[in-house]
Amino acid sequence: MKVLVTGGAGFIGLHCVRKFLEENLEVVIVDNLSSSSQACIPDEVIFYNISMETPDLKMIFAKEQPDYVVHLAAQISVKKSLEDPLRDCLSNINGTLNVLQNCIHFHIKKIIFASSAAxxxxxxxxxxxxxxxxxxxxxxxxxxxxxxxxxxxFSDHFDLDYCILRFSNVYGPGQNAHGEAGVISIFLNQLLQQKNPILFGGEQTRDFIYVQDVANAVSLALHAKKNGTFNISTNSETKIIELLDQLQHALNSSNSPVHRPLREGDIIHSRLDNTLAMKELNWKANHSLKQGLLETIRFSTKANAR
Structure with missing residues (x-):
């Protein structure tokens, strides 16, 4: 069983790839390395450095003949999407359409797509x-x-099996603290560098999901004989100011936050109901926020010390 993972060198992608390798699946990664590094890719994985919207993708499908596709590759920056909507469209819409056309041409059994609470x-x-x-x-x-x-x-017209997974706020080891990164990795980076963390608002809430739980959801969706769209979340809310307090406590940091107004366009509250994924995919979030933060801190502390 061979799985082609687009964006497999990225934060979520690498966790999914490691999960697939544990299951003894053959893995092919396609990634343009725009927000990742080839050095992190496991040696036993076949890797191609291209963008999803290029015609070269067809040659990779033809050569590798994957059974399944996990489509994680995307332009993920909200800010960049507003600055350059065309680039965002080429990556996220044209790129997905190119993947889908190859899925049909090469008789892919199922595609898993990473969507968003956004x-x-x-x-x-x-x-x-x-x-x-x-x-x-x-x-x-x-x-x-x-x-x-x-x-x-594509599913309706060409009988392509699929699962769409709408992730809440994903965090965990290996997340990039630069650019459009999650607030947890940004806070961690600031605190580990002895900087005063910048807090925009603070009373807004988010539903934080640990990346290994996300990888488990992707794996279960791949194997499930189900088509559908599923929220992948913890179904809980955490205030950003309380999140920062937990991180400061765990790191024994006394650096006071720099308070800034809530950014324009920020959603105040977010919490995704995960009942359907639990029922239909037999999935659940196994990590509490406290557990996930401790694992993330351990990884970040080691990386920061190098």
């Missing part, structure tokens, strides 16, 4: 279930929503 926009109710109305507030969110629609239509 497709929902400002919540009308909490927790947000999969039937919640969608109102993307950025071009990034719109591109994810559009990619979802393409996948569903």
């Amino acid at each position: 497709v929902y926009g400002e919540p009308g109710y909490l927790p947000i279930d999969e039937a919640h109305p969608q109102n993307p507030l950025s071009f990034y969110a719109l591109s994810k929503q559009t990619a979802e629609k393409y996948i569903q239509l």
Whole structure:
């Protein structure tokens, strides 16, 4: 059984790849290394350095003949999507369409797609279930929503099996603290460098999901005889100011935060209902926020000491 993982050299991708290797699956990574490094890719993995929207992707499918595709590659910066909507579209919409066309041409058994809580926009109710109305507030969110629609239509017209996974706020070891990174890795980076963390607002809440739980969800979705869209989350809320307090306590840091106003466009509260994934995929989040933060801190502390 061979799995082609787009974006497999990235933060979530590498955790998924390691999970697949533990299951003795053959893995092929396709990644343009825009936010990752080839040095992190396991030796036993076949690697191609290309972007998803290029015609060269067809040659890789032809050569490798994968059974399944896990499509994680994306332009993930909300800020960059607003600055350059065309680049965002080429990567997230055209890239996904190119992957889908190759899936049909080469008879892929199933595609797993990484989507985002961002497709929902400002919540009308909490927790947000999969039937919640969608109102993307950025071009990034719109591109994810559009990619979802393409996948569903490809399934309808060409009988392609799929699972769409809408992740809440993913964090964990290996997340990049630069650019459009998660708030946990940003805070950790600031605290480990003895800087005063910058706190935008603080009362807003987020649903933080540990990356290994995400990798488990991807694996279960790959093997499940199910088509559908699923929230992957903890179904819980944590205030950003409380998150920072937990990190400071764990690191014994006394660096006071620099308070800034809430950024324009920031959603105030976010919490995804994970009931459907638990029922249909037999999945659950095994890591509490405390456990996940401790694992992330251990990794970041070692990396910072190098």
